[in-house]
Amino acid sequence: MAPLLPFKEAIEHIKGALERVTQIETTPLNQALGRVLAEDVISSIQVPPADNSAMDGYALCASDLEHTDSLLVSQRIAAGCAPTPLTANSCARIFTGAEIPAGANAVVMQENTELVGDSVRFLNPVRINDNIRPAGQDIALGATVLEKGKRLSAIDIGVLASIGITEIQAFTPLKVGILTTGDELQVAGQPLAAGQIYNSNGPLIESLVTSAGHHVSLRLHAMDSVDATESALKQLSECSDVIISSGGVSVGEEDHVKATIEQNGQLHLWKIAIKPGKPLVFANVFGTPFIGLPGNPSSTLVTFHLFARLALATAAGEQLELPDPIPVICAFERKSNKSRDEFLRVHVNHGVATPHSQQSSGALLAASQTDGYLHVPAQQDVTLNSYFDFYPFNAF
Numbered sequence: 001m002a003p004l005l006p007f008k009e010a011i012e013h014i015k016g017a018l019e020r021v022t023q024i025e026t027t028p029l030n031q032a033l034g035r036v037l038a039e040d041v042i043s044s045i046q047v048p049p050a051d052n053s054a055m056d057g058y059a060l061c062a063s064d065l066e067h068t069d070s071l072l073v074s075q076r077i078a079a080g081c082a083p084t085p086l087t088a089n090s091c092a093r094i095f096t097g098a099e100i101p102a103g104a105n106a107v108v109m110q111e112n113t114e115l116v117g118d119s120v121r122f123l124n125p126v127r128i129n130d131n132i133r134p135a136g137q138d139i140a141l142g143a144t145v146l147e148k149g150k151r152l153s154a155i156d157i158g159v160l161a162s163i164g165i166t167e168i169q170a171f172t173p174l175k176v177g178i179l180t181t182g183d184e185l186q187v188a189g190q191p192l193a194a195g196q197i198y199n200s201n202g203p204l205i206e207s208l209v210t211s212a213g214h215h216v217s218l219r220l221h222a223m224d225s226v227d228a229t230e231s232a233l234k235q236l237s238e239c240s241d242v243i244i245s246s247g248g249v250s251v252g253e254e255d256h257v258k259a260t261i262e263q264n265g266q267l268h269l270w271k272i273a274i275k276p277g278k279p280l281v282f283a284n285v286f287g288t289p290f291i292g293l294p295g296n297p298s299s300t301l302v303t304f305h306l307f308a309r310l311a312l313a314t315a316a317g318e319q320l321e322l323p324d325p326i327p328v329i330c331a332f333e334r335k336s337n338k339s340r341d342e343f344l345r346v347h348v349n350h351g352v353a354t355p356h357s358q359q360s361s362g363a364l365l366a367a368s369q370t371d372g373y374l375h376v377p378a379q380q381d382v383t384l385n386s387y388f389d390f391y392p393f394n395a396f
């Protein structure tokens with residue numbers, strides 16, 4: 001029997017086996033949320049473009065207060081106005097965000113002043129640069145603000161708008177076809193006959209793919225026969241950049257995905273040293289990259305998070321890695337699994353992990369009721385107060 005692949009090695013295999021399949025298109029900024037940048041974005045301006053006030057108050061030249069504590073108000077500068085140079089021995093009424101006039105080098109907030117006729121009395125010592133936000137404080141001219149391969153968040157859209165960008169070069173969304181397999185599966189909304197269970201992996205994978213920012217081209221279900229599997233895979237390959245399936249990848253004679261692929265493409269089967277999620281298929285079928293996730297719902301979830309998500313990102317042109325794990329303290333004990341790393345579904349409270357009582361590969365609810373995965377490497381016992389790596393679900 002071939003040895004099980006360690007999970008980090010399996011990630012490298014899968015990422016290395018795929019290349020970007022998406023195209024580049026010009027995309028208006030208001031449609032760019034969640035899209036992947038196809039080039040670095042360099043700022044052609046500095047943000048803010050000029051020194052400006054951080055407070056409502058008075059702009060002045062600090063040395064003008066060496067021999068007096070009061071200055072005449074010589075101009076009023078609201079945000080959006082172009083100031084004139086500051087007259088010597090005077091101050092300017094100024095508002096938050098307004099440009100600092102030439103000749104001023106500090107702003108005093110109005111709470112620390114007293115208005116006396118046309119003059120302002122300054123109640124405290126003033127230092128150069130007080131309450132001034134310098135030009136380029138946020139973004140320097142020529143700075144790379146976002147890098148190629150970044151999937152754009154709401155914050156990124158704000159940053160792009162702050163440098164005046166109206167459109168970007170983005171990769172076209174990756175089209176992902178989804179196949180579920182199994183005679184036992186019924187769609188939700190229909191009554192369950194004897195021997196049937198509801199198809200949860202279809203909606204699960206569709207949601208995982210969508211929330212990873214990809215486009216679901218088509219979702220099909222195939223009964224357990226080579227003909228049905230072949231016809232579904234052919235149809236999916238015609239409209240998809242990548243196909244993801246669940247089930248049918250283990251060793252039983254009812255598992256037809258493998259046989260179908262062997263007849264219509266190239267199969268690379270990986271048995272990965274993780275629990276849940278041992279059998280994972282990577283292949284090409286009808287000329288389309290194919291990722292076969294194991295059918296047990298928790299195995300589907302774990303293998304999507306650890307492998308398929310990164311494989312899809314590679315095909316989409318996105319730079320993506322595993323999230324950085326967080327060390328947490330274990331408030332429990334557990335004997336090691338001898339051959340596979342375990343990804344336990346755990347609660348984490350103030351950095352302390354406790355496992356869900358249900359860790360079966362077939363049980364999905366435990367994942368919904370917990371915070372993420374505790375990574376327990378093979379052959380390592382969990383002892384009380386030991387540290388292990390935690391991957392929160394919301395980091396995927």
Ligand SMILES: Nc1nc2c(c(=O)[nH]1)N[C@H]1C(S)=C(S)[C@@H](COP(=O)(O)OP(=O)(O)OC[C@H]3O[C@@H](n4cnc5c(N)ncnc54)[C@H](O)[C@@H]3O)O[C@H]1N2
Pocket residue numbers: 180181182184185197198199200201202246247248249250251252255277278279293294295296297299361362
């Ligand atoms: N003799 C062996 N049997 C199994 C092995 C093995 O090494 N030798 N590996 C086990 C492991 S580990 C896993 S994981 C599963 C993987 O099986 P498949 O990927 O072939 O999946 P199926 O057999 O089709 O289904 C497994 C399980 O999951 C349920 N399932 C499948 N699809 C769905 C769906 N869309 N929604 C909800 N539930 C689904 C299915 O009913 C089965 O209960 O193989 C082990 N067996």
Ligand code: MOO
Pocket residue numbers: 274275276277278279294296299361
């Ligand atoms: O991968 Mo299977 O879950 O490990 O049951």
